[in-house]
Amino acid sequence: MNNDELLKQAEVVLAGNDRGDFTVPAEGYSHQWLWDSCFIAIGRRHGDTARAQKEILSLLRGQWANGMLPNIIFSDKDEHRRDRNLWRSWLSPFAPDDVATSGITQPPMLAEAVVRIGEKLSSPERRTWYQTVFPALLAYHQWLYAERDPHQEGLVLQIHPWETGLDNTPPWIRELHEHQLPSWIGLVGKTHLDKIINHFRRDIHYKVPGERLSTIDGLAFYSMQRRLRRKSYDIDKILSHSLLVIEDLSFNSIFIRANQQLRSIAKAIGKPLPPELDERMTKTEAALDQLWDAYSAQYYSRNFVTHKLIKEPSIAALLPLYAGSITKERAEQLVTMLRDENQFGSAYPVPSVPLNSAWFKPHGYWQGPTWLNTNWLIIDGLKRYGYTAEADTLTQTTLEMVAASGCYEYFSPTDATPAGAPNFSWTAALMIDLLQAVPGQATPSTASQLEKHSVSQH
Ligand code: GLC
Numbered sequence: 395m396n397n398d399e400l401l402k403q404a405e406v407v408l409a410g411n412d413r414g415d416f417t418v419p420a421e422g423y424s425h426q427w428l429w430d431s432c433f434i435a436i437g438r439r440h441g442d443t444a445r446a447q448k449e450i451l452s453l454l455r456g457q458w459a460n461g462m463l464p465n466i467i468f469s470d471k472d473e474h475r476r477d478r479n480l481w482r483s484w485l486s487p488f489a490p491d492d493v494a495t496s497g498i499t500q501p502p503m504l505a506e507a508v509v510r511i512g513e514k515l516s517s518p519e520r521r522t523w524y525q526t527v528f529p530a531l532l533a534y535h536q537w538l539y540a541e542r543d544p545h546q547e548g549l550v551l552q553i554h555p556w557e558t559g560l561d562n563t564p565p566w567i568r569e570l571h572e573h574q575l576p577s578w579i580g581l582v583g584k585t586h587l588d589k590i591i592n593h594f595r596r597d598i599h600y601k602v603p604g605e606r607l608s609t610i611d612g613l614a615f616y617s618m619q620r621r622l623r624r625k626s627y628d629i630d631k632i633l634s635h636s637l638l639v640i641e642d643l644s645f646n647s648i649f650i651r652a653n654q655q656l657r658s659i660a661k662a663i664g665k666p667l668p669p670e671l672d673e674r675m676t677k678t679e680a681a682l683d684q685l686w687d688a689y690s691a692q693y694y695s696r697n698f699v700t701h702k703l704i705k706e707p708s709i710a711a712l713l714p715l716y717a718g719s720i721t722k723e724r725a726e727q728l729v730t731m732l733r734d735e736n737q738f739g740s741a742y743p744v745p746s747v748p749l750n751s752a753w754f755k756p757h758g759y760w761q762g763p764t765w766l767n768t769n770w771l772i773i774d775g776l777k778r779y780g781y782t783a784e785a786d787t788l789t790q791t792t793l794e795m796v797a798a799s800g801c802y803e804y805f806s807p808t809d810a811t812p813a814g815a816p817n818f819s820w821t822a823a824l825m826i827d828l829l830q831a832v833p834g835q836a837t838p839s840t841a842s843q844l845e846k847h848s849v850s851q852h
Contacts, residue, residue: 395797397829404829405441407801407822408434416452416467420803420815424474426467428453429559430820432503433767436510437823440830443514447523450507454530456495458488461537463504463530464495465556480619485626497627498557501648502538505531505655510827512659524663532667535656538649539674541629546674548681549641550649551698553632554618558642559767560746560760561615562607564753565695565704566640567761570614573637579613605813606759639698643685647713648771650679654718679719691727706753709746709760709768712738715775725779732772732784740764742795743788744772745807756806757813763804766792766824773828789828796825 395403411418416426417434431449439446456467468478470493478494489495508527512520542550552558555566607615618638625631633639653675660667667675685693687703692711694703712728714720720728732738737748746760746768747753755762769792776785795810796802801821803814 397832400793400797401826401829404437404801404822404826407817408438408819410817411819415448417449417819419820420818422815424469424471425477426452426456428463428465428500429503429767432507433770433820434823435507436770437820437826439511439514440826443511446507446511446514450504450511450527453504454527455493456490457530457533458486458490458495458537460488460541461533461535462488462541463499463502463534465498465500465559466496468494468496470494482623483627485623486628488627496556497622498554499538500557500559501645502534502652503648504534505652505659508659509655512662521663524659528659528663528665531656531659532671535653535675536668536671539671543674544629544633546677548674548677548679549646549684549696550678551639552642552645553622553629553636553639555615556619558645560644560709562611562758563644563708563710563760564747564751565706565708565710566638566642567611567753568706569638569640569697569704570611579610579617605757637699640704641685641696641698642710643693643695644708644710644713646678646682646685647710647717650682650717650719653678679717682714682717682719686724692731707737707748707751709738709744709765711748712744712772713768713775715779716771718775718778722779725775725781729776729779729781729784740807742791742805742807742810744769746804749807756808757804757811759804759814762807763813764792764795764807764810765804766796766821770824770828786832789832793825793828793832796821801825 408417411420416431418424419427419430431453435446435449438449453463453467456464458464464483466481468474468481481494481496483489483495483497486497489497508524508531512523515523538550542552555561555563555570558566621636622632625635657667657675682693685696685703687694687705690705692707693714694705695710696703712732715725715728731748732744736750738744740749742764745754745762745764747762753761757763769788773785773788776788795805798810799805799812800816801818802812802816803818803821805812
């Protein structure tokens with residue numbers, strides 16, 4: 395398949411998942427997801443910039459009066475009442491009146507998507523675009539500091555694994571098992587009721603048993619979600635009772651980059667950031683250092699309550715490259731992990747947990763597979779640190795996986811076999827974006843041709 399055919403395939407996927415003002419993550423989904431839409435807009439800006447802008451504006455419909463951007467905006471169709479009811483966003487005084495949403499957020503990719511769209515516009519258009527979205531973006535970042543950094547330490551906390559977008563990532567699941575699993579869930583496990591419950595689960599259309607969340611973990615996720623709902627999503631009430639609160643490494647790395655992008659947007663339209671926000675943004679970059687463990691020479695997430703690092707390696711370990719705020723020496727240490735065949739240097743990188751982790755399963759959702767979005771973040775980070783050859787190679791293997799099997803949700807990092815949902819929107823969109831940097835062929839048989847081309851900087 396040549397690049398034109400790949401592009402066409404991606405466009406067909408996105409057209410199929412297009413619901414007018416927004417794009418669903420894949421067939422079978424009905425709602426809009428926050429970071430999915432940001433990645434989708436990053437791809438769509440190439441073929442149809444106006445449509446990419448619409449994708450972002452559509453996300454802003456869901457913004458709460460306190461600035462929060464929810465991870466899901468629900469369809470208002472009658473048949474989705476049950477999903478809306480699960481969250482009951484209307485219990486919070488801050489939720490919008492005319493649209494039902496979740497009550498938690500997702501990694502702050504919005505500023506990046508806004509800037510990437512801006513790159514495709516003329517300067518006057520870009521100014522207008524930035525002016526349109528700036529107030530919402532500013533309110534979102536201010537909310538993240540106000541509610542999620544209560545002690546003003548620089549790092550922001552997350553209150554549910556869904557907020558990381560890496561649902562069953564080992565650091566969270568380990569903490570969940572240690573601190574949170576309610577006793578009735580333990581009982582379900584012991585009595586093997588989970589096999590029966592599995593029959594009634596709704597997220598199984600694309601599931602091969604054992605690939606997604608275990609039933610026990612799924613139940614724990616919903617139990618945590620209900621606890622947030624009972625507190626009407628009031629952060630003070632939530633924090634006074636919860637043990638599973640984590641300063642997540644991937645979220646904070648993305649936040650650091652988002653702050654840099656917010657600064658550049660503000661500068662471009664001549665709107666100085668409030669000095670307090672500016673100071674806190676600077677503090678976040680320095681605070682990332684607190685997540686570094688000198689002994690194992692890597693970054694980890696931290697439990698907000700115990701203040702202990704959660705020393706469980708995952709894809710998050712590499713995302714400080716994307717943050718761009720770490721020293722060159724540290725970046726080099728991360729690139730060493732990326733090259734290491736026992737860690738992240740698999741045949742089709744980058745696995746969502748290192749190959750030598752006890753959690754590793756090639757098709758285990760966020761416990762092994764390679765995903766396009768994390769590859770995109772790492773490629774971007776590698777380029778900014780000057781690792782052009784590594785970025786090129788990773789772009790090439792990423793495109794090869796999709797060329798061989800189609801726009802699947804995720805792939806085995808060892809043999810590239812696809813899994814999860816077919817025709818997954820962010821896979822298609824990010825493939826479009828990666829293809830812009832690599833003219834030529836992207837099939838395995840012609841892979842060597844790709845090496846002749848250099849990847850241009852964004
Ligand atoms: C899953 C993924 C999350 C994504 C959502 C919709 O929950 O873990 O990252 O946003 O599905 O695609």
